[in-house]
Amino acid sequence: MPTFHSLTPADLKPSEWHPFLVGAVAPRPVAFVSTVDAKGRVNLSPYSFFNAFSSNPPILVFSPANRVRDNTQKHTLQNVREVPEVVINICDFAMVEQMSLASTEYEKGVNEFTKAGLTELASELVQPPRVAEAPAAFECVVEQVIELGHNNGAGNLVICRVVRAHFRTDILLPNATGIDPFKLDAVARLGGDWYCRASGPSLFEVPKPNRHIGIGIDQLPEYIRNSDVLTGNELGRLANIELDAMPTAEQVEDFRTEPLVAYTLNKYRSDTPELEKQLLQLGRQYLAEGKLVEAWKGLLLIGPSRT
Ligand SMILES: Cc1cc2nc3c(=O)[nH]c(=O)nc-3n(C[C@H](O)[C@H](O)[C@H](O)COP(=O)(O)O)c2cc1C
Structure with a gap:
């Protein structure tokens, strides 16, 4: 504190x-x-x-x-x-x-x-x-x-x-x-x-949450909410997604073939803690580029081993 x-x-x-x-x-x-x-x-x-x-x-x-x-x-x-x-x-x-x-x-x-x-x-x-x-x-x-x-x-x-x-x-x-x-x-x-x-x-933009209902930080998976990597602002942006806009399990799976994602998954395939850290970093990168759904897809790839 x-x-x-x-x-x-x-x-x-x-x-x-x-x-x-x-x-x-x-x-x-x-x-x-x-x-x-x-x-x-x-x-x-x-x-x-x-x-x-x-x-x-x-x-x-x-x-x-x-x-x-x-x-x-x-x-x-x-x-x-x-x-x-x-x-x-x-x-x-x-x-x-x-x-x-x-x-x-x-x-x-x-x-x-x-x-x-x-x-x-x-x-x-x-x-x-x-x-x-x-x-x-x-x-x-x-x-x-x-x-x-x-x-x-x-x-x-x-x-x-x-x-x-x-x-x-x-x-x-x-x-x-x-x-x-x-x-x-x-x-x-x-x-x-x-x-x-x-x-x-x-000057920077923060998308207004007033036209839709974001899921809220309390609804983020624990490994995202409590990660040492993501900041409060990044959690806020992730939690501003509507439930309907969340990627499906199939979309998350398909994301494995994205070049940067495939490279990361392959490079750290034998070091799970490092892979998770890299995927969290990738999520941050997508957020910084304003790509909320891509950020979610990357972060949810961590999910299966954690939830
Ligand atoms: C950027 C700036 C903001 C100011 N804000 C205030 C304020 O909110 N309230 C206030 O009483 N004086 C404020 N002042 C001071 C007044 O502008 C100052 O007292 C001025 O001489 C009042 O003029 P007047 O007596 O002709 O109305 C501010 C001064 C500056 C430079």
């Missing part, structure tokens, strides 16, 4: 607790929020206490905290109370430094579009402008503000309903059916000054 450093937030100063919270609840997407005050003065600030919470109705929530320094409220929150409309712009890698610059605590009324060198684009349905450079922008009306406390650092949930959204055409999937994750190039916030970039080799 690993060891754990366990904490009770109430026992710590907020400044001691905060790095653990934001360090572990990470990475968080960044809402780059534009607002206007009652005089129409524009504000633009980033918030990583942010996410989408409902698709229908389309609800996004971000949370400006009361300033830790003096328990005052951020300009974004003040503006939302004056004009309950926001644009939530999505921050990509190309603008991450400008977004960070916009988080500077400028005086109220200072327009961070100007400070950060970003371009205002008029919104269609709300008063705050959107960021022309952002790959996606959500025009929202603010439905509710929920104060989570009154202390320094207490969050205020700004519950926003999307009324119009804009997606740069170069980030779209073919036929505009959604967003291409390789093209979005989104950034996210971790603890301290750390960010990450969702692009290139850091």
Whole structure:
């Protein structure tokens, strides 16, 4: 068992607790929020206490905290109370430094579009402008503000309903059916000054289990479940197979003639423990190539001697 450093937030100063919270609840997407005050003065600030919470109705929530320094409220929150409309712009890698610059605590009324060198684009349905450079922008009306406390650092949930959204055409999937994750190039916030970039080799797919019923890890043969070779992720992928999709005994037998399998069976025919290890490794290899059924066939070849 690993060891754990366990904490009770109430026992710590907020400044001691905060790095653990934001360090572990990470990475968080960044809402780059534009607002206007009652005089129409524009504000633009980033918030990583942010996410989408409902698709229908389309609800996004971000949370400006009361300033830790003096328990005052951020300009974004003040503006939302004056004009309950926001644009939530999505921050990509190309603008991450400008977004960070916009988080500077400028005086109220200072327009961070100007400070950060970003371009205002008029919104269609709300008063705050959107960021022309952002790959996606959500025009929202603010439905509710929920104060989570009154202390320094207490969050205020700004519950926003999307009324119009804009997606740069170069980030779209073919036929505009959604967003291409390789093209979005989104950034996210971790603890301290750390960010990450969702692009290139850091992107991977995990097939959704919601359209079918996977068998579950408890149903894996014991020699697979308890092997020293397969990782938790690999067991998870194997267990995501539907019962109907499992290869039949005949298909498993036929698999013996696959060149790589035949070679392995022949090479280790007189060393059963090593053969089992090699078949487990072969299963991993098929999994890594996204070939779930082949992985199962290879692993079930171990079966007859074990079950
Ligand atoms: C990436 C990033 C994420 C941030 N997330 C939050 C947050 O979730 N809540 C918060 O209160 N401040 C957050 N901040 C700090 C605010 O952006 C900062 O206090 C800003 O000056 C607030 O501007 P305003 O007073 O004009 O609204 C974040 C800063 C950065 C750079």
